[in-house]
Amino acid sequence: xxxxxxxxxxxxxxxxxxxxxxxxxxxxxxxxxxxxxxxxxxxxxxxxxxxxxxxxxxxxxxxxxxxxxxxxxxxxxxxxxxxxxxxxxxxxxxxxxxxxxxxxxxxxxxxxxxxxxxxxxxxxxxxxxxxxxxxxxxxxxxxxxxxxxxxxxxxxxxxxxxxxxxxxxxxxxxxxxxxxxxxxx
Numbered sequence: 067x068x069x070x071x072x073x074x075x076x077x078x079x080x081x082x083x084x085x086x087x088x089x090x091x092x093x094x095x096x097x098x099x100x101x102x103x104x105x106x107x108x109x110x111x112x113x114x115x116x117x118x119x120x121x122x123x124x125x126x127x128x129x130x131x132x133x134x135x136x137x138x139x140x141x142x143x144x145x146x147x148x149x150x151x152x153x154x155x156x157x158x159x160x161x162x163x164x165x166x167x168x169x170x171x172x173x174x175x176x177x178x179x180x181x182x183x184x185x186x187x188x189x190x191x192x193x194x195x196x197x198x199x200x201x202x203x204x205x206x207x208x209x210x211x212x213x214x215x216x217x218x219x220x221x222x223x224x225x226x227x228x229x230x231x232x233x234x235x236x237x238x239x240x241x242x243x244x245x246x247x248x249x250x251x
Contacts, residue, residue: 095135099128102145110152110221114160126151191241199234202227 103124106117111120127148131138138144192200205211205219217224 074231094139096140098131098144102148103128106145106152107151113153114156119159120156123155124152126146126155131164154244187242191238194241195234195237198230199237203234203238206231215228 081162106127107120107124110123111117114120114123130151131148133142138147141147192204195203201220202216206213206217211219213224213227220227
């Protein structure tokens with residue numbers, strides 16, 4: 067079967083009409099874009115707080131509308147469609163930016179104050195006693211565990227924990243001394 071040409075149309079006019087349809091749609095889209103880009107951009111800018119990002123997101127939404135213009139122009143309110151696409155893009159962008167910000171916050175160096183002299187002395191004293199004694203003292207006096215809880219955690223008898231605590235405190239007492247200005251005079 068060979069293609070037939072409409073006998074009522076002059077020669078060559080059928081192809082020109084076919085070329086005018088996309089051109090007419092393009093002009094129609096240009097008018098739609100010009101009429102709506104500012105208001106949609108203002109709305110997205112108010113949502114994101116970043117004018118450049120809002121302009122990019124709205125441009126993306128209008129690009130998607132152009133790619134589907136034959137269908138979108140038939141909607142009751144094509145502007146609402148573009149606005150919804152722009153809002154969805156903005157929401158996704160804000161979500162990604164939030165994830166990135168949380169990640170970057172975790173990567174930052176934290177600058178803590180240097181421990182005071184007493185803390186340094188305690189750390190040195192704890193480091194200088196046996197591992198069992200150190201652990202028992204830390205669990206009892208810093209973590210607030212009872213002797214029974216420490217014994218259960220360590221899998222030893224309560225008497226063993228009491229022994230560790232007694233020996234650990236004695237070792238710490240020998241390493242920690244309080245110097246009183248009045249005593250030195």
